[in-house]
Amino acid sequence: MKFINIFLIVINILNFNLLMAGEIKSENEIAKNLRCLICQGQSVHDSDSEFAISLKLVIKDKIQQGMSEEEIYSFLKMKYGEWILYDPVFNQNTYFLWLLPILIFLVGGAIIIKRFYYKK
Amino acid sequence: MKSKFIPLILILIFIITFVIFFKGLKNPNIYTPNTNLEKEVPSFKLKSFENGSIIISEKIFKNNDYHLMNIWASWCIPCKAEHEFLMKLKNNEKIKLIGLNYKDNFKNASSFLNDLGNPYDLIVSDKDGTASIEWGAYGVPESFLIYQSKIIKRFIGPINNEDLLEIQKLIR
Amino acid sequence: MASLIGSYSLSFGLFLSVFIIFFSVRNLRDTEILDKKIISFTFTQFFFVVTSFFGLIISFVNSDFSNETVFNHSHTTKPLFYKISGTWGNHEGSLLLWLLVLTLFISIFLIKSSQQPKNYRIFTLLFQQIIIIGFFIFLIKTSSPFNYIVPTPNEGLGLNPILQDPALAIHPPILYLGYVGSSIIFSSALAAMVTSHVSKEWAKHIKQWVLASWVFLTLGILLGSIWAYYELGWGGFWFWDPVENVSLMPWFALTTLLHCILVLEKKKILTSWAMILSIATFALSMSGTFLVRSGILNSVHTFANDPERGLFILIFLFTLIFLSIFIFIFFHSGKEKIESNFFWLSKETSILINNWFMMYFLSVVLIGTIYPIFLEVITANKISVGPPFYNKLILPFLIPFLIAMAIGPNLNWVKSDFKDKFYMMIFLIISFLLSALIIKQFDINFLVNTILVTSAFFLFFSTSREFFVKRFKNLSQNIAHFGFSLLILSILFNNIFSNEVITNLKIGETFKAEKFTINFENIDQEDEKNFKAIIGKFNIQYLDGSSDILNPELRIYNQPNIITSEADIKTNLFTDKFMTMNYVQNQEYFNIRYQVKPFMIWIWISVLLITFGGSLSFFNKRYEI
Structure with missing residues (x-):
């Protein structure tokens, strides 16, 4: 959860919405x-x-x-x-839309790290 | 235990996907907007079609009459098809027809009405189409049935005989 | 006549599948060598499909309107080239093309795989036959290209003018070569599991197919993108439209597989992963076909929409998916010796990281594409998922991906050290300074753009250096990676530097923008064979005194009666100047859209470089990845 929060904050700071993010x-x-x-x-x-x-x-x-x-x-x-x-607006209809890819990313990372732990 | 668990989940996911796709196939793909999106009539201030005087929407829709606001244009082919049904409504005392002339010029629109008859009690012109956007309209033709400043029914596309009967039933 | 032959050939072709399957199953136990009859039957089947395909082409060329497909999609006034390309420019014909490539590829597979075990080859053929039969039945049952119309109409309905375009004429065949190539990978992966042939040798042999499909798929996507750029008239090359996404998903899976196979080829690890990817690639290609053909999606490029067809592909697709899950669970022994004793810093890890990010990008595109369908079915809410969604979820992850891509190829197998730390640091600093300098000139979000451009430059410099250090070793990979860095750079710069004006102009009027003026000089009319053209002449004067003349067109096609607008594009090495003119209802003015798009041509060039890199390893072992 913490990671997701950080991630959302990072997105907001950088404002990835569009490359051309001027004032108006x-x-x-x-x-x-x-x-x-x-x-x-x-x-x-x-x-x-x-x-x-x-x-x-x-x-x-x-x-x-x-x-x-x-x-x-x-x-x-x-x-x-x-x-x-x-x-799409972030609301109960779209929680999965926004979070599922991130979740998949985290699970993927976990699987890779696990490989190295097993070895030891 | 674990090795059985994952395949089962996987199979379950695919079965759900199959069902969703199967149901999705049956949904119509053409967008049918929620026809009761907004009930209150949007206000507008437009020029009258005939003489260019300013017309304010509040004044038109306030009273206890039914109104049918019809968006039309002389260049729109389906508008010709719905015209005969609008003409039938013209004689009905209970309803007033308001025409919103969409991106049209005076000459073409006048000859359109001269040829096919003028069903409208009042015509306002929407030169650039922005007023139609305020109404949440998609284009021409489109009609809104209004009572006491509320939209009670919306017709996207040309009015046909069925719609006509429905309108006559609603305003009885 | 041609239609008749075509129609019969199809039935014969399907009938041959029975023989192929019969002899294949018999051959499984008998002898050590592959029965020659199987090969001849497979070739005969291919021959029948070719005959059928030519039958359809000839009907199109002769404008034989007694054929329903020809009637619906052709017209006598169409130029010959588009009569021919019209053959696969419609649902029925394009499926026949699918079938043609399917039978062609399995024939090639049988010849090329002679070094492989007999049973593995037979099983691959059998699985491929399942797919082929599925397509035969689909074609004959729901979308026969040879239906009759009685009485014969005098004239056809014509091909949609936006499809009358050279890039789009060759786009489907190339794309299908990629899609169908993945079917071979799919069948052979299933066969390898059934016969326990998942090995380094298998990886070596299937890598050729992976590479070939990947090259064709990349080229196919490129052609589609080029077409969208100059035909659809909005000046963009990628819109994250569902149909575009659908071709991108197998591409991600295939690219991941390509990298994964490299590991499998060196040692027998990641076998399960390679199997899953092989299955996923084809499953995604098929889902693409389903999503496009069933009309379940709302998109620019709609094809024939028929729920019955959609249902068939859906059932077929899920049969294949469940079949492969079944085989994977019961035949694949995931028990590879855990000899994954590679150090965390090694080429293996860097490839794993590539796979990880690729899967993430794939999941973003997949979820973004099908989520609206799920939501609508479950809650009846309709939402749109468009470019902002993909930008938000993909761009942040592109940064670490590019950096890993710059470092990865420099690592050794098993265990490595950070080599060339010095160079890498220098490159990073140079990239940063360069990007900061460029981005500062523009009034845009400094932080994001600088970091993005920095990581792209970093990859650009490190791959450029490789050319000098490694010379011909790994040339193939290096060109592809270099091309990728160029692609990202061009896309970023294209986005940042683009300039656009939309305005309404009457003939003779002039529009003044900050850096240029547009003068609408006059219009001209020309009559072509199948359309009437209204050509505008625009003179654009720049501040530095130079000028351009652009002639966008409005085309009024006679059959079907559609108005299209043709962009006029002036291309040079640095920028594209793009202009379209549109008719406005009941007005004297035209709607003009003028765009300056820098580095447009470099987007195409870099994708060509990427495919060139990939195909290079076919020709010389030395360049191999």
Whole structure:
């Protein structure tokens, strides 16, 4: 558990969310994290559908109104549901999604270390 | 003990995976959004289609009438298909039709209405599509049945005869 | 006519499986040598599948619309090249291609494995026959490419224009060579367990297959990625789309196996692990087929969606999985002498560490891809797992992985010392200073980017040095690792330095950005055989006085009637300039997307280097890994 905590802290400090983690994310960065709901697996940023073009305008407006990135995500989540967010929220639905890979990593490490203990 | 335990777990995991995939196959892959996401009508301030005067949503939806807000555009082919059903609703006293003209120009939209008839009591225009996003809409056509500023039913895609009957039942 | 021959050939091919199995089982006990009949029957089966495949190609070339597959996916105005590639550009044809490669590979296997024990070869053939029969039945039962339409239509429906592309025409065959190669590994691993042939010799012999599948799979993924880059028009090359992930998972398993086999080849340890990986590689390839073909996933690259087909592959896939679990539990004696007496600092450990990280990356991709399916079935909640998830979970782990990759190859087997400590320290310091200097120029998160770029540079320098120190020894591995460092560097720089503008422009208008102006000069119209093109002319002026002319296109295809936008890309060694133009409903302006993407070409080059490194060890033993 301790390791997981440390790991989460490290992730937060380094903010691995995106390589371009400037002060204010541009509308492009936000649109990249949104699924274009009427397309087949494209982000809003990548899509040129009518829906995506309008949504990009909305994001731009919201930024100008002074909404933060998080507020924009939760606004859209309210309108369209979690399906629109490419970055799944960490909640009871997604504990396994986020933690299972880490768990597998730890178990793998344990198996390797055990090999060396057996020998002795 | 240990050597039997691991294979059993493994087999169990695969059986569960099989069942999940099997059930997943039967789920429809097309996204059907939760139609009751938000009940309160979002507010908007839009220009009227005919004369460009500002229209505020609160004023329209407040009273005790039923409203059907229909998002449409002259370039949208399914909109033509649903038009005849909207025309049937026009004569119904209990419901008012509000048209949200989506990313359209005045000339095309007017000739569309001239050709097929105008079912709407009021048309507002959404030039850039942003108002539709506030409504949580996906595109054209899409319709919302509203009563006392609450969305009671949402229709994604063109209205068909079945939907028409449902609307008539709901507003009776 | 061609369809008729093709259809009959398929049935004959399936029928031959009965003979192959009959003679194989009889041959198991009898003699010491392999019955020649088995080989001839296997070749005959291959011949029938080839005939069937050519039957389909000929139907496509002749635009024989009495054939349902041709009718659905072809059109008379299509260029010949795409008529041919249309053969495997659809569900039915691509399955026939799978079957073709399956039968081809088992024939090659029988010739190439003459040094191996007879029973091992027969069992491999038998397991492979199970797969082949499965595909035959799948093809004939649920997705026959030779269905008739009466009356014969005059014209076909046409091939989806985004599939009419040279890279995508050869992408499926190459990818299938990789996928199907893994089926040989799977069958031979099962056979090796049944006949207790898991040994150093087996490892040596199967390594060729592992390498070959790995090379093809890597190339196949590369081609798909290149296609996505210039055809899908968003300027990205990897989107963590489920269908992309599905090809990446067997790649991870295969890469792990490739490294694991190296240990097994030297001494008989990690046998169980190698068996699990061999099984997993093919199971993942098959799951990929299931996930893509069943339509259970929502993706850009959707194929034929038919639940009945999905059900068949699902049952088939799990039959194979349970069969292999059964064989693994009852036949594999995991009791290797615990002679794993290697020191903690040794090449063995470094390979174990590679395996460890690879498995982690695999699990991230696997869980990210299938978790939404699980969640939806169990709780009816629908979530998306996209690029931010993968970035968060993979990038932090990439750092230790790259550093271990730089140190690992310098270690000796069994027991080692940190060699060349001095050089390594120097490299680390240089890498750090270099990265800090570069990253400081940009307004981005300093800490993460610097550490990431440092570790990539570190690998870059240490592998570069190897070329001088070791020369031709381990050349194959060294090129591949060097290519990998180059790949990571190019991806990072591509991400950091990219610049993008999206705007609406009318003809004649000019857009001013910080470092350049875009002038929309005019549009032109051209008529091609199967589409009408609207070509925009854009003049881009840079601050330093240089300029570029870019001509993105809108294509209006006649059959099927679809508008696509073709990017215009100006490539040079350092940057790609990428422009697309899109039609906007009811407006006079066009939506313009202009991107400057540095080091784009180096991403392709470095993947080619990696595959080149891998394939080098085929040609000369000296270069071998």
